[in-house]
Amino acid sequence: xxxxxxxxxLRRLLxxxxxxxxxxxxxxxxxxxxxxxxxxxxxxxxxxxxxCGLPPYTPDRLIDCEIVDGRVFLRFAEYFGRPLSLxxxxxxxxxxxxxxxxxxxxxxxxxxxxxxxGKLAGLLGAGDGMAVELGPARYLExxxxxxxxxxxxxxxxxxxxxxxxxxxxxxxxxxxAAAGQxxxxxxxxxxxxxxxxxxxxxxxxxxxGEHFEASSGGAAGAAGPGGSxxxxxxxxxxxxxxxxxxxxPSDRRVTLLLNANAAWVPESYPMESVEELPDGRLKxxxxxxxxxxxxxxxxxxxxxxEVLDPAEVRVEAAEAARRLLVRYG
Amino acid sequence: xxxxxxxxxxxxxxxxxxxRPLTLEEIVERVPGYPAERESYRRQFERDKATLREIGxxxxxxxxxxxxxxxxxxxxxxxxELPPLDLSDDERVALHLAxxxxxxxxxxxxxxxxxxxxxxxxxxGTLGAAAPTLAALPDVPALPALFDAYRRRARxxxxxxxxxxxxxxxxxxxxxxxxxxxxxxxxxEAIRAxxxxxxxxxxxxxxxxxxxxxxxxxxxxxxxxxxxRFGDEEPVEALVLVSADQAGWVEADLGQKxxxxxxxxxxxxxxxxxxxxxxxxxxxxxxxxHAEVLAPPExxxxxxxxLSAVAGSGAGA
Numbered sequence: 001x002x003x004x005x006x007x008x009x010l011r012r013l014l015x016x017x018x019x020x021x022x023x024x025x026x027x028x029x030x031x032x033x034x035x036x037x038x039x040x041x042x043x044x045x046x047x048x049x050x051x052c053g054l055p056p057y058t059p060d061r062l063i064d065c066e067i068v069d070g071r072v073f074l075r076f077a078e079y080f081g082r083p084l085s086l087x088x089x090x091x092x093x094x095x096x097x098x099x100x101x102x103x104x105x106x107x108x109x110x111x112x113x114x115x116x117x118g119k120l121a122g123l124l125g126a127g128d129g130m131a132v133e134l135g136p137a138r139y140l141e142x143x144x145x146x147x148x149x150x151x152x153x154x155x156x157x158x159x160x161x162x163x164x165x166x167x168x169x170x171x172x173x174x175x176x177a178a179a180g181q182x183x184x185x186x187x188x189x190x191x192x193x194x195x196x197x198x199x200x201x202x203x204x205x206x207x208x209g210e211h212f213e214a215s216s217g218g219a220a221g222a223a224g225p226g227g228s229x230x231x232x233x234x235x236x237x238x239x240x241x242x243x244x245x246x247x248x249p250s251d252r253r254v255t256l257l258l259n260a261n262a263a264w265v266p267e268s269y270p271m272e273s274v275e276e277l278p279d280g281r282l283k284x285x286x287x288x289x290x291x292x293x294x295x296x297x298x299x300x301x302x303x304x305x306e307v308l309d310p311a312e313v314r315v316e317a318a319e320a321a322r323r324l325l326v327r328y329g
Numbered sequence: 330x331x332x333x334x335x336x337x338x339x340x341x342x343x344x345x346x347x348x349r350p351l352t353l354e355e356i357v358e359r360v361p362g363y364p365a366e367r368e369s370y371r372r373q374f375e376r377d378k379a380t381l382r383e384i385g386x387x388x389x390x391x392x393x394x395x396x397x398x399x400x401x402x403x404x405x406x407x408x409x410e411l412p413p414l415d416l417s418d419d420e421r422v423a424l425h426l427a428x429x430x431x432x433x434x435x436x437x438x439x440x441x442x443x444x445x446x447x448x449x450x451x452x453x454g455t456l457g458a459a460a461p462t463l464a465a466l467p468d469v470p471a472l473p474a475l476f477d478a479y480r481r482r483a484r485x486x487x488x489x490x491x492x493x494x495x496x497x498x499x500x501x502x503x504x505x506x507x508x509x510x511x512x513x514x515x516x517x518e519a520i521r522a523x524x525x526x527x528x529x530x531x532x533x534x535x536x537x538x539x540x541x542x543x544x545x546x547x548x549x550x551x552x553x554x555x556x557x558r559f560g561d562e563e564p565v566e567a568l569v570l571v572s573a574d575q576a577g578w579v580e581a582d583l584g585q586k587x588x589x590x591x592x593x594x595x596x597x598x599x600x601x602x603x604x605x606x607x608x609x610x611x612x613x614x615x616x617x618x619h620a621e622v623l624a625p626p627e628x629x630x631x632x633x634x635x636l637s638a639v640a641g642s643g644a645g646a
Contacts, residue, residue: 006333011384013338015450034454036446052338054346055359079345082410083451087385088477090448096503097431097445098424100464113427116420120452123414125480129500129542131549134464138581158578163617165574177464180506203578292617299614302639314642320617321639327621328633 012037013045017063017080025071046072054079091124099132100177105140134177136200143184143205147172150211156204157197161290165203166190171212175199187212251289255308258282262304265297283308295320336362337377341386345409350391350401378402411451422457424449430460433468466503469525474532475510476501481537484515488530489523496523497540500548511548513540522552567601567609568623575619598623610635 016035020026032039046065053062053076064075086094098117101107108114121127139155146153154169168190175184182199253272258265259281266274266284275283288294298305298317307314339360344351353374357363363370381388387408393399416424428445449455471487478485479498486495495515502509507524514521571579573595580588583599590598603609610632613620622629 006337007380007384009334010337010341010380011447012450013334014341014384014386019453034456035450036455048332048335048338051332051335052342054339054342057361079342082413084385084409085387085411086448086451087444087473089473090385090444090451091480092473092476093433093444094424094428094448094452096433096466098427100431100466100503101427104463111423112417112419113423116416116424119414119416119420120424123412126476127480127542129479129546129548130502131500132466132503133505133549134503135505136582138578163619176462178506179465180504200578296615296617299617299636299639300611302635303642318640318642321636324614324618325633325636325640327618328629328636 009045011084013048014080014084016042016045017049017074017077018083020072020074021077021081024073028067028070028072031072043067049074049077086124091120091126095120095124095126095130096132099130100134103132103134104177105137106144135181137182138200139202139205140175140182140199143172143199143202144175146205146207147175147184150213152208152210152212154206154208155197155202158201158203159290160198160201161293163292169208170195170197251287252294252310252313253285254288254294254310254313255283255285256301257306257308258284258301259304262301265301265305291316299324333362333377336360337380340377341381341404344388344402344404345406347403350389350393350403352393352399352401356402414452416452418453418456421449421453421455424452425455425457426460428455430463432462432465434465467506467508467526469508471525471528471532472501472508474534475525478532478534479510479512481534482540482542483537484535484539486533486535487528489528491529494523496521497542499542499546499551501525502548502552504549504552509552511551520551562604562606564602564604565625565628567603567625567628569599569601569613570596570621570623571599571616572596572619575616579616603628606631 012035016031019034020031028039028042032042035042046067049063049065051062055061060076063077063080064073066073066075095117098113098120102109102113102117121130142153145151150171152169152171154167156165156167158165168188170184170186170188172184172186175182177183184197184199184202186195186197187193188195188197256265257277263282266282269286272285272287273283277283288297294313295317298307298313299320307317339362340356343356343359351359353371356374357370363373378388386404388402388404389408390400390402393401428443428449431445433443433445446455475485475498477483479501482497484495484497486493488494496510497513497515498510499512499520500510502511502522507526509522510525511520511522513519568589576595576597579599580597583601587599587601588597589600592598601609606628609628613622613632622632
C-alpha cells in the first residue's frame with residue numbers, strides 16, 4: 001500500500017478539522033465512515049494536529065486535540081472553522097453527477113437529490129444553465145424494472161445495421177448509460193448469447209411471466225451489490241461506441257477515399273486506419289458488419305466518398321440508390 | 330526536521346491569520362521546518378505553494394504597500410472558506426449515490442473517486458451506500474474552466490476549429506454523449522454551441538460579471554439537436570413520408586406537432602423546418618427505403634439528383 005502523498009492528506013485534514021470543530025465529540029468510527037477512511041488513517045492524521053498552530057507555537061497557540069473514549073475534541077482551531085471552498089472542477093463534477101442521476105427516468109424531481117442540487121447550484125452561483133441528458137429512453141423504465149426483478153421480457157428490437165425489426169426474448173441483467181445512449185446488457189434467447197441492446201432501438205417491451213437466475217458472468221462483469229439490476233459499465237472507464245462495437249471475423253474490411261468535408265466519418269466511427277493524402281483527402285479503412293449500415297453511410301456521403309475496396313461495395317451503393325429512386329418514380 | 334504535512338498545515342494557518350501579505354522571509358521565520366539557506370528555502374516554499382494550489386488553496390501574491398515593489402503572500406478568508414450549505418444527511422446520502430452511480434470517464438480506480446467525491450467530503454462526508462455505476466459521462470479538461478466562467482458570468486476566449494472564439498457562456502449541456510458550452514458568440518453576434526472536447530486551447534476567462542444571461546434562456550433548447558435546423562439557409566418547410574414500421578419512433582423523436590398527416594396504412598407525413606439541406610438529406614437517407622421527400626419540389630428534385638449520381642457512379646464497376 002502506497003502512502004498517500006502530502007497533498008491528499010492535507011486536503012483531508014483541512015476537511016476533517018472543520019467538521020470536528022463544528023461537531024466536537026464525534027466518534028472515531030463515525031468520522032472514519034463519514035470521510036471514507038480507516039480509523040487507523042484518521043488516528044495517524046489526528047496525531048499530527050497537536051503540532052499545528054500559529055507562532056510562537058506555545059501550548060495556547062497550538063491546536064488542542066483530545067480523544068476521550070474514542071470521541072474527538074478540538075480546541076484553538078477556530079481559523080480552520082470552515083472547509084476549503086470547492087474548486088471549479090469539484091463543483092462541476094458534483095453538480096454534473098447529481099443532474100445526471102436526476103435525469104434518469106423515475107428519479108424523484110422533488111426528493112433529497114433535487115433539494116441538495118438546488119442548494120449546491122445556489123452556492124456555486126450555477127443557476128439553471130446546466131443540463132444533462134442521458135439519451136432517449138422510452139422503454140427504459142420497464143427494462144430497468146425487469147432487470148431489477150430478474151424478469152424475462154419479450155422485446156421488439158430494431159437492428160439499425162440490418163434495417164430489420166425482430167422480436168426476441170431477453171434476460172436483462174443491467175441497464176446503463178454510456179456514450180450518449182442507454183444500453184441494456186442481456187442474455188438474448190434468439191441469439192443464444194449475450195448482447196448489448198440500445199434502449200432507443202427497443203420498439204416494445206412485454207412481460208413473459210418468466211424469471212431468470214441472475215448470473216455473475218456476462219458482458220457487464222460482476223453485477224452490482226445486492227443484484228440491484230444496475231452494474232458496472234462494460235469495458236470500464238472510457239466506454240465508447242468503439243468498445244461497444246465488436247467486429248466479427250466474417251465482417252468485411254472496407255477502404256474509402258474521403259473528401260475533406262467527410263472528415264466526420266473517422267470522428268464518428270471506429271476506424272482501423274486513417275491516412276491523410278497529400279491532396280487533403282483521407283484514406284480510411286474500417287470494418288463493416290452490416291450491409292444496411294454501409295449503404296446508409298455511402299448514400300449520405302455520395303460524391304464525397306470513393307470506394308477503393310472491395311469493388312462489390314461500390315455496386316451495392318449504386319443498387320441501394322436505385323432502390324430508393326423507385327419511390328420517386 | 331518537521332513533517333512536511335505539519336509544515337503545510339502551519340503554512341495555511343499562518344497565511345490565513347496574517348492581516349497583511351507576508352514576505353518569503355517572514356513566512357520562513359514564522360513556519361517551522363524550512364531549511365536555513367536562502368536558495369533551499371525558496372525552492373522548498375515554491376514546492377509547498379504548488380501543493381497548496383493543487384488542492385485549491387487560494388494563495389494571493391500582493392504588493393506589501395501601495396506603490397511598493399516588494400510582494401508578499403496571504404490567503405483571503407473569503408476566498409478560502411466554503412460558505413455554509415446546510416445539507417441534511419439525507420441530502421448527503423443522495424449526493425453520495427450520485428457520485429458513485431455516475432462516473433466521469435477517465436477516472437480510474439474506485440467508483441466514485443475523483444472530484445465529485447472530494448467535493449462531497451468538503452460538504453460533510455460520504456454517507457450511506459455507494460451505488461453501482463449507472464452512467465458514464467466523458468470528462469473533458471476544458472469543463473472546470475468553462476463552468477467557472479459560466480457561473481461567474483465571464484466572457485471566455487478559446488481556439489475552435491483553428492480560429493479564435495469569444496463566448497459569453499450561458500450554459501453547459503450534456504447531450505448525445507458530448508459536453509457542449511452554449512452561449513452568445515461575441516464575433517458572430519448569435520447564439521452558438523461548441524463541443525467542449527473540440528476546444529483546441531486553454532480557456533482564457535475575462536472579468537466576472539461581464540454579461541447577463543437573457544431571462545428565460547434555456548440552454549437545452551438553444552442547443553438544437555435537429556441537424557436540419559442547424560444552418561443559415563433560407564428556411565423551407567419540407568414534408569417527408571415515413572413508412573409504418575418507422576413512423577412510430579420518428580414521431581416520438583420529432584414530436585407530435587411535426588405530424589402533418591397519418592395514413593391508413595400506418596405511415597405518416599412529417600413536417601420539418603429545414604435550414605440545412607445537406608443535413609436534411611442525410612437524415613432522410615438514414616431512413617433508407619422507409620422515407621420519401623414529398624415536398625417541396627425543389628428538395629424532392631435535390632434528392633433525386635443526389636441518388637441518381639450515386640446510382641450512376643457504381644454503374645461502370
